[in-house]
Amino acid sequence: xxxxxxxxxxxxxxxxxxxxxxxxxxxxxxxxxxxxxxxxxxxxxxxxxxxxxxxxxxxxxxxxxxxxxxxxxxxxxxxxxxxxxxxxxxxxxxxxxxxxxxxxxxxxxxxxxxxxxxxxxxxxxxxxxxxxxxxxxxxxxxxxxxxxxxxxxxxxxxxxxxxxxxxxxxxxxxxxxxxxxxxxxxxxxxxxxxxxxxxxx
Amino acid sequence: xxxxxxxxxxxxxxxxxxxxxxxxxxxxxxxxxxxxxxxxxxxxxxxxxxxxxxxxxxxxxxxxxxxxxxxxxxxxxxxxxxxxxxxxxxxxxxxxxxxxxxxxxxxxxxxxxxxxxxxxxxxxxxxxxxxxxxxxxxxxxxxxxxxxxxxxxxxxxxxxxxxxxxxxxxxxxxxxxxxxxxxxxxxxxxxxxxxxxxxxxxxxxxxxxxxxxxxxxxxxxxxxxxxxxxxxxxxxxxxxxxxxxxxxxx
Numbered sequence: 228x229x230x231x232x233x234x235x236x237x238x239x240x241x242x243x244x245x246x247x248x249x250x251x252x253x254x255x256x257x258x259x260x261x262x263x264x265x266x267x268x269x270x271x272x273x274x275x276x277x278x279x280x281x282x283x284x285x286x287x288x289x290x291x292x293x294x295x296x297x298x299x300x301x302x303x304x305x306x307x308x309x310x311x312x313x314x315x316x317x318x319x320x321x322x323x324x325x326x327x328x329x330x331x332x333x334x335x336x337x338x339x340x341x342x343x344x345x346x347x348x349x350x351x352x353x354x355x356x357x358x359x360x361x362x363x364x365x366x367x368x369x370x371x372x373x374x375x376x377x378x379x380x381x382x383x384x385x386x387x388x389x390x391x392x393x394x395x396x397x398x399x400x401x402x403x404x405x406x407x408x409x410x411x412x413x414x415x416x417x418x419x420x421x422x423x424x425x426x427x428x
Numbered sequence: 429x430x431x432x433x434x435x436x437x438x439x440x441x442x443x444x445x446x447x448x449x450x451x452x453x454x455x456x457x458x459x460x461x462x463x464x465x466x467x468x469x470x471x472x473x474x475x476x477x478x479x480x481x482x483x484x485x486x487x488x489x490x491x492x493x494x495x496x497x498x499x500x501x502x503x504x505x506x507x508x509x510x511x512x513x514x515x516x517x518x519x520x521x522x523x524x525x526x527x528x529x530x531x532x533x534x535x536x537x538x539x540x541x542x543x544x545x546x547x548x549x550x551x552x553x554x555x556x557x558x559x560x561x562x563x564x565x566x567x568x569x570x571x572x573x574x575x576x577x578x579x580x581x582x583x584x585x586x587x588x589x590x591x592x593x594x595x596x597x598x599x600x601x602x603x604x605x606x607x608x609x610x611x612x613x614x615x616x617x618x619x620x621x622x623x624x625x626x627x628x629x630x631x632x633x634x635x636x637x638x639x640x641x642x643x644x645x646x647x648x649x650x651x652x653x654x655x656x657x658x659x660x661x662x663x664x665x666x667x668x669x670x671x672x673x674x675x676x677x678x
Binding site: 384386391408410 | 480482504505507508513514516520525529533534537541594
Protein backbone atom coordinates (compact mmCIF):
# COMPACT_ATOMS: atom_id res chain seq x y z
CA UNK A 228 0.00 0.00 0.00
CA UNK A 229 1.06 3.51 -0.80
CA UNK A 230 1.06 6.22 1.79
CA UNK A 231 -1.90 8.54 1.49
CA UNK A 232 -1.50 10.77 -1.54
CA UNK A 233 -0.72 14.38 -0.77
CA UNK A 234 -3.48 16.59 -2.13
CA UNK A 235 -2.78 20.12 -3.16
CA UNK A 236 -5.19 22.76 -4.30
CA UNK A 237 -3.95 25.91 -5.94
CA UNK A 238 -6.27 28.86 -6.49
CA UNK A 239 -4.70 30.59 -9.45
CA UNK A 240 -4.30 34.33 -9.08
CA UNK A 241 -4.29 33.99 -5.29
CA UNK A 242 -1.79 31.25 -4.49
CA UNK A 243 1.58 31.05 -6.17
CA UNK A 244 1.80 27.97 -8.33
CA UNK A 245 3.82 25.40 -6.38
CA UNK A 246 6.69 23.38 -7.74
CA UNK A 247 8.65 22.43 -9.66
CA UNK A 248 7.79 19.00 -8.32
CA UNK A 249 10.16 16.06 -8.37
CA UNK A 250 8.38 12.77 -7.78
CA UNK A 251 10.71 9.93 -6.84
CA UNK A 252 9.87 6.22 -7.18
CA UNK A 253 6.54 5.42 -5.56
CA UNK A 254 5.72 9.04 -4.77
CA UNK A 255 2.32 10.37 -5.75
CA UNK A 256 0.88 13.84 -6.11
CA UNK A 257 -2.70 14.92 -6.59
CA UNK A 258 -2.86 18.55 -7.59
CA UNK A 259 -5.88 20.63 -8.58
CA UNK A 260 -5.65 24.06 -10.18
CA UNK A 261 -8.61 26.39 -10.01
CA UNK A 262 -9.13 29.69 -11.83
CA UNK A 263 -12.33 31.41 -10.70
CA UNK A 264 -13.97 34.27 -12.63
CA UNK A 265 -12.18 37.58 -12.33
CA UNK A 266 -8.74 36.03 -12.31
CA UNK A 267 -6.13 36.76 -14.99
CA UNK A 268 -3.02 34.72 -14.68
CA UNK A 269 -0.05 33.35 -16.57
CA UNK A 270 1.10 30.24 -14.75
CA UNK A 271 3.61 27.50 -15.44
CA UNK A 272 3.82 24.14 -13.76
CA UNK A 273 6.57 21.59 -14.02
CA UNK A 274 6.47 18.05 -12.71
CA UNK A 275 9.26 15.51 -13.11
CA UNK A 276 8.66 11.82 -12.62
CA UNK A 277 11.96 10.31 -11.58
CA UNK A 278 11.27 6.67 -10.70
CA UNK A 279 8.94 3.76 -11.25
CA UNK A 280 5.58 4.03 -9.52
CA UNK A 281 5.70 7.83 -9.40
CA UNK A 282 2.20 9.16 -10.06
CA UNK A 283 0.85 12.55 -11.00
CA UNK A 284 -2.89 13.21 -10.97
CA UNK A 285 -3.43 16.76 -12.18
CA UNK A 286 -6.86 18.36 -12.44
CA UNK A 287 -7.72 21.85 -13.56
CA UNK A 288 -10.87 23.93 -13.70
CA UNK A 289 -11.12 27.41 -15.17
CA UNK A 290 -14.05 29.78 -15.40
CA UNK A 291 -13.23 32.85 -17.46
CA UNK A 292 -16.19 35.06 -18.15
CA UNK A 293 -15.42 38.71 -18.85
CA UNK A 294 -12.09 39.98 -20.09
CA UNK A 295 -9.84 37.58 -18.19
CA UNK A 296 -6.64 36.21 -19.68
CA UNK A 297 -5.74 32.83 -18.32
CA UNK A 298 -2.64 31.14 -19.64
CA UNK A 299 -1.55 27.81 -18.32
CA UNK A 300 1.58 25.95 -19.23
CA UNK A 301 2.17 22.45 -17.91
CA UNK A 302 5.35 20.46 -18.47
CA UNK A 303 5.32 16.86 -17.37
CA UNK A 304 8.66 15.12 -17.72
CA UNK A 305 8.87 11.34 -17.50
CA UNK A 306 12.60 10.92 -16.82
CA UNK A 307 12.26 7.32 -15.61
CA UNK A 308 10.08 4.44 -16.75
CA UNK A 309 7.07 2.91 -15.05
CA UNK A 310 5.58 6.20 -13.90
CA UNK A 311 2.06 7.48 -14.52
CA UNK A 312 0.72 10.95 -15.23
CA UNK A 313 -2.89 11.93 -15.75
CA UNK A 314 -3.98 15.46 -16.60
CA UNK A 315 -7.56 16.62 -16.97
CA UNK A 316 -8.20 20.31 -17.47
CA UNK A 317 -11.68 21.58 -18.19
CA UNK A 318 -13.18 25.01 -18.23
CA UNK A 319 -15.75 27.45 -19.52
CA UNK A 320 -14.81 30.58 -21.44
CA UNK A 321 -17.30 33.40 -21.96
CA UNK A 322 -17.47 37.14 -22.66
CA UNK A 323 -14.25 38.37 -24.26
CA UNK A 324 -12.06 36.15 -22.12
CA UNK A 325 -9.09 34.25 -23.49
CA UNK A 326 -7.76 30.96 -22.28
CA UNK A 327 -4.71 29.13 -23.50
CA UNK A 328 -3.12 25.87 -22.53
CA UNK A 329 0.33 24.63 -23.46
CA UNK A 330 0.85 21.08 -22.40
CA UNK A 331 4.11 19.26 -22.87
CA UNK A 332 4.59 15.60 -22.14
CA UNK A 333 8.23 14.58 -22.40
CA UNK A 334 9.22 10.92 -22.20
CA UNK A 335 12.96 10.24 -21.94
CA UNK A 336 14.55 7.55 -24.15
CA UNK A 337 14.81 4.97 -21.38
CA UNK A 338 11.50 5.80 -19.68
CA UNK A 339 9.79 2.61 -20.90
CA UNK A 340 6.34 1.56 -19.60
CA UNK A 341 5.38 5.19 -19.13
CA UNK A 342 1.67 5.96 -18.98
CA UNK A 343 0.80 9.56 -19.75
CA UNK A 344 -2.63 10.99 -20.47
CA UNK A 345 -3.48 14.60 -21.10
CA UNK A 346 -6.97 15.97 -21.68
CA UNK A 347 -7.96 19.60 -22.15
CA UNK A 348 -11.54 20.55 -22.96
CA UNK A 349 -13.04 24.01 -23.15
CA UNK A 350 -16.61 25.08 -23.55
CA UNK A 351 -16.99 28.38 -25.39
CA UNK A 352 -20.15 30.31 -24.57
CA UNK A 353 -19.79 33.56 -26.49
CA UNK A 354 -18.78 34.53 -30.01
CA UNK A 355 -16.03 36.83 -28.80
CA UNK A 356 -14.20 34.59 -26.36
CA UNK A 357 -11.15 32.58 -27.37
CA UNK A 358 -9.58 29.36 -26.24
CA UNK A 359 -6.42 27.74 -27.49
CA UNK A 360 -4.97 24.42 -26.65
CA UNK A 361 -1.50 23.26 -27.67
CA UNK A 362 -0.71 19.71 -26.69
CA UNK A 363 2.88 18.68 -27.33
CA UNK A 364 4.16 15.17 -27.01
CA UNK A 365 7.88 14.51 -27.12
CA UNK A 366 8.30 10.81 -26.77
CA UNK A 367 11.68 9.13 -27.12
CA UNK A 368 10.83 5.71 -25.64
CA UNK A 369 8.95 3.12 -27.68
CA UNK A 370 7.08 1.03 -25.11
CA UNK A 371 4.71 3.62 -23.67
CA UNK A 372 1.02 4.42 -23.44
CA UNK A 373 0.59 8.11 -24.16
CA UNK A 374 -2.51 9.92 -25.29
CA UNK A 375 -3.89 13.37 -25.46
CA UNK A 376 -7.25 14.81 -26.32
CA UNK A 377 -8.28 18.39 -26.76
CA UNK A 378 -11.63 19.87 -27.69
CA UNK A 379 -13.18 23.30 -27.98
CA UNK A 380 -16.92 23.05 -28.04
CA UNK A 381 -20.28 24.68 -27.52
CA UNK A 382 -23.30 23.63 -25.47
CA UNK A 383 -24.88 20.58 -27.05
CA UNK A 384 -28.25 21.33 -28.68
CA UNK A 385 -29.64 17.80 -28.18
CA UNK A 386 -28.99 17.91 -24.45
CA UNK A 387 -30.61 21.30 -24.25
CA UNK A 388 -33.75 20.27 -26.12
CA UNK A 389 -34.06 17.13 -24.00
CA UNK A 390 -33.99 19.14 -20.77
CA UNK A 391 -36.30 21.88 -22.05
CA UNK A 392 -38.80 19.25 -23.22
CA UNK A 393 -39.02 18.25 -19.55
CA UNK A 394 -39.99 21.79 -18.61
CA UNK A 395 -36.55 22.95 -17.49
CA UNK A 396 -36.18 26.59 -18.63
CA UNK A 397 -33.40 27.39 -21.09
CA UNK A 398 -31.18 29.18 -18.53
CA UNK A 399 -31.43 26.33 -16.03
CA UNK A 400 -30.79 23.79 -18.80
CA UNK A 401 -27.60 25.67 -19.75
CA UNK A 402 -26.51 25.61 -16.12
CA UNK A 403 -27.10 21.88 -15.83
CA UNK A 404 -25.11 21.37 -19.03
CA UNK A 405 -22.21 23.31 -17.58
CA UNK A 406 -22.36 21.30 -14.36
CA UNK A 407 -22.41 18.14 -16.46
CA UNK A 408 -19.38 19.27 -18.46
CA UNK A 409 -17.39 20.29 -15.38
CA UNK A 410 -18.42 17.40 -13.14
CA UNK A 411 -15.21 15.30 -13.41
CA UNK A 412 -13.08 18.23 -12.24
CA UNK A 413 -15.68 19.81 -9.98
CA UNK A 414 -15.76 16.63 -7.90
CA UNK A 415 -12.07 17.16 -7.01
CA UNK A 416 -12.85 20.36 -5.10
CA UNK A 417 -13.93 20.72 -1.48
CA UNK A 418 -17.66 21.35 -1.14
CA UNK A 419 -17.42 25.06 -0.36
CA UNK A 420 -15.42 25.67 -3.54
CA UNK A 421 -17.80 23.52 -5.57
CA UNK A 422 -20.59 25.80 -4.36
CA UNK A 423 -18.57 28.85 -5.31
CA UNK A 424 -18.02 27.47 -8.82
CA UNK A 425 -21.70 26.59 -9.22
CA UNK A 426 -22.71 30.05 -8.07
CA UNK A 427 -20.44 31.54 -10.73
CA UNK A 428 -22.05 29.62 -13.61
CA UNK B 429 -63.54 25.31 -26.43
CA UNK B 430 -62.78 22.57 -28.89
CA UNK B 431 -63.67 18.97 -28.14
CA UNK B 432 -60.10 18.01 -29.07
CA UNK B 433 -56.99 18.09 -26.93
CA UNK B 434 -54.68 18.31 -29.95
CA UNK B 435 -55.59 19.54 -33.42
CA UNK B 436 -53.00 19.38 -36.17
CA UNK B 437 -54.06 21.06 -39.37
CA UNK B 438 -52.13 20.79 -42.66
CA UNK B 439 -48.75 20.76 -40.95
CA UNK B 440 -45.69 21.20 -43.16
CA UNK B 441 -42.19 21.05 -41.70
CA UNK B 442 -38.63 21.05 -42.99
CA UNK B 443 -35.29 19.96 -41.65
CA UNK B 444 -32.19 21.60 -43.19
CA UNK B 445 -34.32 22.98 -46.00
CA UNK B 446 -35.81 19.59 -46.93
CA UNK B 447 -39.56 19.22 -46.54
CA UNK B 448 -40.36 16.16 -44.41
CA UNK B 449 -43.97 16.75 -43.35
CA UNK B 450 -46.13 17.62 -46.35
CA UNK B 451 -49.52 18.40 -44.87
CA UNK B 452 -50.37 16.34 -41.80
CA UNK B 453 -53.80 16.74 -40.21
CA UNK B 454 -55.14 14.87 -37.22
CA UNK B 455 -57.32 15.54 -34.19
CA UNK B 456 -57.10 13.77 -30.87
CA UNK B 457 -59.78 13.92 -28.21
CA UNK B 458 -59.25 13.43 -24.46
CA UNK B 459 -59.10 9.76 -23.47
CA UNK B 460 -57.84 8.62 -26.89
CA UNK B 461 -54.64 6.86 -27.88
CA UNK B 462 -53.65 7.25 -31.51
CA UNK B 463 -51.00 5.12 -33.15
CA UNK B 464 -48.89 6.62 -35.92
CA UNK B 465 -47.27 3.92 -38.00
CA UNK B 466 -45.21 4.04 -41.13
CA UNK B 467 -42.02 2.98 -42.85
CA UNK B 468 -38.60 4.51 -42.13
CA UNK B 469 -38.28 8.07 -43.35
CA UNK B 470 -42.04 8.65 -43.38
CA UNK B 471 -41.68 11.62 -41.01
CA UNK B 472 -42.85 10.01 -37.76
CA UNK B 473 -39.99 11.30 -35.64
CA UNK B 474 -40.14 14.69 -37.36
CA UNK B 475 -43.79 14.95 -36.33
CA UNK B 476 -42.93 14.25 -32.69
CA UNK B 477 -39.96 16.66 -32.74
CA UNK B 478 -42.06 19.45 -34.27
CA UNK B 479 -44.82 18.97 -31.70
CA UNK B 480 -42.30 19.14 -28.85
CA UNK B 481 -40.66 22.25 -30.34
CA UNK B 482 -37.23 21.08 -31.45
CA UNK B 483 -35.47 24.31 -32.50
CA UNK B 484 -33.81 23.09 -35.70
CA UNK B 485 -37.09 21.90 -37.22
CA UNK B 486 -38.88 24.54 -39.23
CA UNK B 487 -42.64 24.66 -39.56
CA UNK B 488 -43.38 26.11 -42.99
CA UNK B 489 -47.19 25.91 -42.96
CA UNK B 490 -50.14 24.69 -40.94
CA UNK B 491 -51.35 25.06 -37.38
CA UNK B 492 -51.29 23.05 -34.18
CA UNK B 493 -53.74 23.78 -31.38
CA UNK B 494 -53.21 22.25 -27.95
CA UNK B 495 -56.16 22.76 -25.61
CA UNK B 496 -57.18 25.50 -28.00
CA UNK B 497 -53.83 27.33 -27.74
CA UNK B 498 -51.34 27.91 -30.56
CA UNK B 499 -48.77 25.25 -29.65
CA UNK B 500 -46.24 26.36 -32.26
CA UNK B 501 -45.86 29.77 -30.61
CA UNK B 502 -44.57 28.17 -27.39
CA UNK B 503 -41.00 27.29 -26.40
CA UNK B 504 -40.23 23.63 -25.62
CA UNK B 505 -40.44 24.30 -21.87
CA UNK B 506 -43.73 26.18 -22.22
CA UNK B 507 -45.15 23.21 -24.13
CA UNK B 508 -44.11 20.98 -21.27
CA UNK B 509 -45.73 23.31 -18.75
CA UNK B 510 -48.91 23.25 -20.84
CA UNK B 511 -49.01 19.45 -20.44
CA UNK B 512 -47.15 18.01 -23.43
CA UNK B 513 -44.55 15.27 -23.04
CA UNK B 514 -42.25 13.58 -25.56
CA UNK B 515 -40.68 10.21 -24.82
CA UNK B 516 -37.50 10.33 -26.91
CA UNK B 517 -36.55 7.62 -29.35
CA UNK B 518 -32.93 8.26 -28.39
CA UNK B 519 -32.84 9.63 -24.83
CA UNK B 520 -29.83 11.91 -24.26
CA UNK B 521 -27.04 11.04 -21.81
CA UNK B 522 -26.11 13.77 -19.36
CA UNK B 523 -23.05 12.80 -17.29
CA UNK B 524 -22.61 14.36 -13.89
CA UNK B 525 -26.34 15.09 -13.44
CA UNK B 526 -28.19 12.54 -11.32
CA UNK B 527 -31.73 11.45 -12.07
CA UNK B 528 -32.77 12.95 -8.74
CA UNK B 529 -31.31 16.38 -9.53
CA UNK B 530 -32.67 16.31 -13.06
CA UNK B 531 -36.19 15.43 -11.94
CA UNK B 532 -36.06 17.98 -9.14
CA UNK B 533 -35.26 20.68 -11.70
CA UNK B 534 -38.03 19.48 -14.02
CA UNK B 535 -40.75 19.01 -11.41
CA UNK B 536 -40.06 22.28 -9.63
CA UNK B 537 -39.79 24.32 -12.84
CA UNK B 538 -43.23 23.04 -13.82
CA UNK B 539 -44.62 23.85 -10.38
CA UNK B 540 -43.14 27.34 -10.52
CA UNK B 541 -44.75 27.89 -13.93
CA UNK B 542 -48.11 27.10 -12.33
CA UNK B 543 -47.50 29.33 -9.35
CA UNK B 544 -47.06 26.39 -6.96
CA UNK B 545 -44.34 26.19 -4.29
CA UNK B 546 -41.46 23.72 -4.71
CA UNK B 547 -41.99 20.24 -3.32
CA UNK B 548 -40.37 19.58 0.04
CA UNK B 549 -37.55 17.03 0.10
CA UNK B 550 -39.85 14.47 1.71
CA UNK B 551 -42.68 15.02 -0.79
CA UNK B 552 -40.24 14.78 -3.67
CA UNK B 553 -38.71 11.52 -2.41
CA UNK B 554 -42.13 10.00 -1.93
CA UNK B 555 -43.09 10.89 -5.50
CA UNK B 556 -39.80 9.47 -6.83
CA UNK B 557 -40.31 6.17 -4.99
CA UNK B 558 -43.87 5.79 -6.17
CA UNK B 559 -43.04 6.45 -9.83
CA UNK B 560 -39.88 4.32 -9.78
CA UNK B 561 -41.98 1.40 -8.60
CA UNK B 562 -44.23 1.90 -11.62
CA UNK B 563 -41.37 1.03 -14.00
CA UNK B 564 -39.69 -1.38 -11.57
CA UNK B 565 -36.60 0.77 -10.91
CA UNK B 566 -34.60 0.12 -7.76
CA UNK B 567 -33.45 2.71 -5.23
CA UNK B 568 -29.94 3.19 -6.65
CA UNK B 569 -31.52 4.30 -9.95
CA UNK B 570 -32.23 7.73 -8.45
CA UNK B 571 -28.52 8.38 -7.92
CA UNK B 572 -27.37 7.29 -11.36
CA UNK B 573 -26.18 9.82 -13.89
CA UNK B 574 -28.93 10.55 -16.40
CA UNK B 575 -28.96 7.76 -19.01
CA UNK B 576 -25.19 7.25 -18.69
CA UNK B 577 -24.33 3.57 -19.17
CA UNK B 578 -28.04 2.65 -19.34
CA UNK B 579 -29.11 -0.28 -21.50
CA UNK B 580 -31.67 0.39 -24.23
CA UNK B 581 -34.41 -0.96 -21.99
CA UNK B 582 -33.33 1.13 -19.00
CA UNK B 583 -33.34 4.30 -21.12
CA UNK B 584 -36.91 3.67 -22.23
CA UNK B 585 -38.04 2.80 -18.72
CA UNK B 586 -36.43 6.04 -17.60
CA UNK B 587 -38.48 7.93 -20.21
CA UNK B 588 -41.70 6.40 -18.86
CA UNK B 589 -40.54 7.11 -15.30
CA UNK B 590 -40.08 10.78 -16.25
CA UNK B 591 -43.49 10.78 -17.91
CA UNK B 592 -45.02 9.46 -14.68
CA UNK B 593 -43.18 12.10 -12.60
CA UNK B 594 -44.34 14.90 -14.88
CA UNK B 595 -47.88 13.54 -15.27
CA UNK B 596 -48.60 15.12 -18.67
CA UNK B 597 -51.99 15.59 -20.29
CA UNK B 598 -50.66 14.60 -23.66
CA UNK B 599 -47.82 12.17 -24.33
CA UNK B 600 -45.98 11.35 -27.52
CA UNK B 601 -44.14 8.05 -27.38
CA UNK B 602 -41.58 8.04 -30.18
CA UNK B 603 -40.62 4.43 -30.91
CA UNK B 604 -40.59 3.62 -27.24
CA UNK B 605 -40.60 -0.06 -28.21
CA UNK B 606 -37.40 0.00 -30.27
CA UNK B 607 -34.55 -1.89 -28.63
CA UNK B 608 -36.74 -3.45 -25.93
CA UNK B 609 -36.90 -7.12 -25.03
CA UNK B 610 -40.27 -8.63 -24.13
CA UNK B 611 -39.91 -8.02 -20.38
CA UNK B 612 -38.90 -4.38 -20.78
CA UNK B 613 -41.67 -3.91 -23.33
CA UNK B 614 -44.22 -5.17 -20.85
CA UNK B 615 -42.90 -2.92 -18.07
CA UNK B 616 -42.99 0.11 -20.36
CA UNK B 617 -46.47 -0.72 -21.66
CA UNK B 618 -47.84 -1.34 -18.16
CA UNK B 619 -46.37 2.01 -17.12
CA UNK B 620 -48.05 3.79 -20.01
CA UNK B 621 -51.38 2.05 -19.44
CA UNK B 622 -51.33 3.00 -15.77
CA UNK B 623 -51.13 6.64 -16.83
CA UNK B 624 -54.14 6.49 -19.15
CA UNK B 625 -57.21 8.40 -18.05
CA UNK B 626 -60.34 10.00 -19.57
CA UNK B 627 -58.70 13.46 -19.55
CA UNK B 628 -55.41 12.39 -21.10
CA UNK B 629 -54.39 11.38 -24.59
CA UNK B 630 -51.35 10.04 -26.39
CA UNK B 631 -49.71 9.43 -29.74
CA UNK B 632 -47.81 6.17 -29.97
CA UNK B 633 -45.30 6.15 -32.82
CA UNK B 634 -44.09 2.75 -33.89
CA UNK B 635 -43.03 0.54 -36.76
CA UNK B 636 -44.44 -2.61 -35.32
CA UNK B 637 -47.58 -4.25 -34.07
CA UNK B 638 -45.77 -5.54 -30.96
CA UNK B 639 -46.21 -2.47 -28.73
CA UNK B 640 -49.81 -2.01 -29.88
CA UNK B 641 -50.67 -5.48 -28.54
CA UNK B 642 -50.00 -4.00 -25.10
CA UNK B 643 -51.11 -0.41 -25.60
CA UNK B 644 -54.39 -0.66 -27.51
CA UNK B 645 -54.89 2.34 -29.80
CA UNK B 646 -58.33 3.80 -30.53
CA UNK B 647 -57.26 5.18 -33.90
CA UNK B 648 -54.42 4.17 -36.23
CA UNK B 649 -52.81 6.49 -38.79
CA UNK B 650 -50.43 5.43 -41.50
CA UNK B 651 -47.81 8.08 -42.29
CA UNK B 652 -46.01 7.77 -45.59
CA UNK B 653 -43.77 10.30 -47.30
CA UNK B 654 -44.87 13.06 -44.98
CA UNK B 655 -48.61 12.54 -45.30
CA UNK B 656 -51.24 10.50 -43.52
CA UNK B 657 -52.39 8.09 -46.21
CA UNK B 658 -54.85 6.07 -44.18
CA UNK B 659 -56.72 6.34 -40.90
CA UNK B 660 -58.66 3.51 -39.33
CA UNK B 661 -59.28 1.42 -36.26
CA UNK B 662 -57.03 -1.20 -34.65
CA UNK B 663 -57.79 -3.56 -37.58
CA UNK B 664 -55.37 -1.47 -39.68
CA UNK B 665 -52.52 -2.78 -37.53
CA UNK B 666 -53.40 -6.35 -38.48
CA UNK B 667 -53.53 -5.44 -42.14
CA UNK B 668 -50.06 -3.90 -42.02
CA UNK B 669 -48.71 -6.90 -40.17
CA UNK B 670 -49.91 -9.10 -43.04
CA UNK B 671 -49.34 -6.89 -46.07
CA UNK B 672 -46.67 -4.39 -45.04
CA UNK B 673 -46.79 -0.67 -45.88
CA UNK B 674 -46.37 -1.21 -49.63
CA UNK B 675 -50.01 -1.73 -50.44
CA UNK B 676 -51.33 1.07 -48.27
CA UNK B 677 -52.08 4.53 -49.56
CA UNK B 678 -50.89 6.09 -52.77
